[in-house]
Amino acid sequence: MAEPRKSGEAVDATPNVTEVDVVDAGSESASVAAIEAPVERGEPILQVRNLVKHFPLTQGILFKRQVGAVKAVDGISFDLYQGETLGIVGESGCGKSTVAKLLMMLETATAGEVFFKGQDITKLSGRALKAVRRNIQMVFQDPYTSLNPRMTVGDIIGETFDIHPDSAPKGERRRKVQELLDVVGLNPEYINRYPHQFSGGQRQRIGIARGLALNPEIIICDEPVSALDVSVQAQVINLMEKLQDEFNLSYIFIAHDLSIVRHISDRVGVMYLGKMAEIGTDTQIYDHPTHPYTQALLSAVPVPDPDAREGRERIILSGDVPSPANPPSGCRFRTRCWKAQDRCATDVPLLAIPERFKGSDSQAAHESACHFAEEKDVVHAA
Amino acid sequence: MPEPQGARPGGDHEAIASTGAGGAMDLATSEGITLEQGPEGPGGGGPAGRPRSLWSDAWRDLRRNPVFLVSGLIIVFLVIISIWPSLIASGNPLSCDLAKAQEGSRPGHPFGFNGQGCDVYTRTVYGARTSVVVGVLASLGVAVVGSVLGGLAGFFGGFWDAILSRLTDIFFGIPVVLGGLVLLSVVTSATVWPVIGFMVLLGWPQISRIARGSVITIKQNDFVQAARALGASNPRMMLRHVLPNAIAPVIVVATIALGTFIALEATLSYLGVGLKPPTVSWGIDISDASPYIRNAPHMLLWPAGALAVTVLAFIMLGDAVRDALDPKLR
Numbered sequence A: 001m002a003e004p005r006k007s008g009e010a011v012d013a014t015p016n017v018t019e020v021d022v023v024d025a026g027s028e029s030a031s032v033a034a035i036e037a038p039v040e041r042g043e044p045i046l047q048v049r050n051l052v053k054h055f056p057l058t059q060g061i062l063f064k065r066q067v068g069a070v071k072a073v074d075g076i077s078f079d080l081y082q083g084e085t086l087g088i089v090g091e092s093g094c095g096k097s098t099v100a101k102l103l104m105m106l107e108t109a110t111a112g113e114v115f116f117k118g119q120d121i122t123k124l125s126g127r128a129l130k131a132v133r134r135n136i137q138m139v140f141q142d143p144y145t146s147l148n149p150r151m152t153v154g155d156i157i158g159e160t161f162d163i164h165p166d167s168a169p170k171g172e173r174r175r176k177v178q179e180l181l182d183v184v185g186l187n188p189e190y191i192n193r194y195p196h197q198f199s200g201g202q203r204q205r206i207g208i209a210r211g212l213a214l215n216p217e218i219i220i221c222d223e224p225v226s227a228l229d230v231s232v233q234a235q236v237i238n239l240m241e242k243l244q245d246e247f248n249l250s251y252i253f254i255a256h257d258l259s260i261v262r263h264i265s266d267r268v269g270v271m272y273l274g275k276m277a278e279i280g281t282d283t284q285i286y287d288h289p290t291h292p293y294t295q296a297l298l299s300a301v302p303v304p305d306p307d308a309r310e311g312r313e314r315i316i317l318s319g320d321v322p323s324p325a326n327p328p329s330g331c332r333f334r335t336r337c338w339k340a341q342d343r344c345a346t347d348v349p350l351l352a353i354p355e356r357f358k359g360s361d362s363q364a365a366h367e368s369a370c371h372f373a374e375e376k377d378v379v380h381a382a
Numbered sequence B: 001m002p003e004p005q006g007a008r009p010g011g012d013h014e015a016i017a018s019t020g021a022g023g024a025m026d027l028a029t030s031e032g033i034t035l036e037q038g039p040e041g042p043g044g045g046g047p048a049g050r051p052r053s054l055w056s057d058a059w060r061d062l063r064r065n066p067v068f069l070v071s072g073l074i075i076v077f078l079v080i081i082s083i084w085p086s087l088i089a090s091g092n093p094l095s096c097d098l099a100k101a102q103e104g105s106r107p108g109h110p111f112g113f114n115g116q117g118c119d120v121y122t123r124t125v126y127g128a129r130t131s132v133v134v135g136v137l138a139s140l141g142v143a144v145v146g147s148v149l150g151g152l153a154g155f156f157g158g159f160w161d162a163i164l165s166r167l168t169d170i171f172f173g174i175p176v177v178l179g180g181l182v183l184l185s186v187v188t189s190a191t192v193w194p195v196i197g198f199m200v201l202l203g204w205p206q207i208s209r210i211a212r213g214s215v216i217t218i219k220q221n222d223f224v225q226a227a228r229a230l231g232a233s234n235p236r237m238m239l240r241h242v243l244p245n246a247i248a249p250v251i252v253v254a255t256i257a258l259g260t261f262i263a264l265e266a267t268l269s270y271l272g273v274g275l276k277p278p279t280v281s282w283g284i285d286i287s288d289a290s291p292y293i294r295n296a297p298h299m300l301l302w303p304a305g306a307l308a309v310t311v312l313a314f315i316m317l318g319d320a321v322r323d324a325l326d327p328k329l330r
Helices: A028-036 A096-103 A126-135 A153-163 A170-183 A188-192 A200-212 A230-247 A258-264 A282-287 A292-299 A306-311 A342-346 B013-019 B023-037 B054-063 B066-083 B120-156 B158-172 B176-184 B193-219 B222-229 B234-270 B282-292 B298-325
Strands: A044-059 A065-081 A085-089 A111-116 A136-139 A218-222 A250-255 A267-272 A275-281
Touching: A028 A126, A044 A096, A044 A250, A065 A096, A065 A250, A065 A275, A085 A096, A085 A258, A096 A218, A096 A250, A126 A136, A136 A200, A136 B222, A153 A170, A153 A188, A153 A200, A153 B222, A170 A188, A170 A200, A200 A230, A230 A258, A250 A258, A258 A282, A267 A282, A267 A292, A275 A282, A275 A292, B054 B066, B054 B298, B066 B120, B066 B298, B120 B158, B120 B193, B120 B234, B120 B282, B120 B298, B158 B193, B176 B193, B176 B234, B193 B234, B222 B234, B234 B282, B234 B298, B282 B298
Parallel strands: A085 A250, A085 A267, A136 A218, A218 A250
Antiparallel strands: A044 A065, A044 A111, A267 A275
């Protein structure tokens, strides 16, 4: 697991990408070469800049006209470093899964860039895109719909080798599938079974084996354990940590369970209504949150100690999440925030280290998109 | 995973080995040992037992379903006599003796004679072929045209999907019998092809809608997204992932429609726009016999009964197949 690192420089909401070596995108071979080049541990491997996804709302039967847009993801930026786990948390509908789909190129971004080793993958196609797909894989949320019920486990995992024929010679494929099954803790003899003959946790292991088959560098996990029993969740999480060490993987771990995210993540990003509210190392976010939304989220985490629970402050937010089709002006969170003032309705807060913490050594000095950011330890408060 | 990068082209092998975890190599050796320990490991289902797919489950259910067995027997019998009608009917359906017109049953002629003095039993047996051919070909045509158009529209969506959906609305607005009277009255061919073509023309929208809906449902499943994320091409996703999971409702509806196509052929022939003599068809015989129902009912009842049993058999078969393919009923 990578060292938790403190982001030294402020990366505001409109960062430039000067630190990225942008290879001439005109040459496909150059792109493929750049994609296959190694990245040092601790260097940024994936850089997301102002990523936007608006789903158009249309009216009309044959000739559709756009009457609005659901702003599922509205300009988010973050870096993923080689070998680390970046957790992304947020409540339902805040755009977490859309981010995952955008990074996987399963949806086309409305605007913004995703740099994988300096290549903007939102603009790639053909051979270069296939090379990226080989290096960024995904583990899905629901193990019951993510495996084709008409294919055997061997076919499901082996299909990756059919799609990328140069990744394994024909005669080797069956043996490689069995090795993968063994790596994820399944009996290699199950290769001819169908998905319905497995339990949820076993199915999720099959999904992980499929994600590992091409030996990717990044695995995006979209709520990989939220459909599993708690006991099985721990097994799958431990398996993922083991695999990260073995194969030097970088994870983007999307979840709504704050405890699991803290357990597995080196850094954590908190999303609210299509925007990143706060991002920092797990200690910074969990013990020194500065964004009111993060504080409210953390105050809802169950505490096992009844005495500590008694004296703890619970922040209960009023109202519902506003519709992403018509988000509030200024700060997205202002409609439910107890600190909101006039300024919040007019100025969009940038995701940056707040002025008052700039230059300070405190753990509170991390990026937070709030005009009135202040530290408040809600987990340990008594 | 032992050296998965080894297969990659280019000289990035050392580079990856330097970033790659050393643990992967250790793992490779330990796996080699475990694999050797299980000599019968590869091949076969292992101790897990025979793999079962949805189709084999469905077939197991069907074999135990009396409705399927009865309808299946009737259909097998129908298919056999439509291929070799002379097996059970020695006469010629077109050799008629006007002197025997409308006569009742007698030894050697169990169903009696029709208005032209032809043997009703022979004509009923030979009529099965027309019905089966029309029903099977029309169903096949409808299933192919409908599932290809509906499947593509559902998979790709967008403008052509909208066009196709409105087109199906238009076709749904055409009354079948009226459409048949208008379109088929101008056809002079005595073969079964105009009738089959008409059925496909009016029947595909139903299958197309079902295929489209089924494909849209399947397309949203994560396993299709996973295949796309792996870099699968559109044809691969359609043929390997969407089609096998989306085809069941199409098969069910096409089977049930087969019965209705047979009934529709009889209806059109009765109205005089379907098949024409000398083609032997139950519809033509029913049409010819209907004026004489009061003094010679046998001329109408035998072909009509055969038609009813056939249609019922196909619809029951479709029902049984639907039950077997619906996992929610299991």
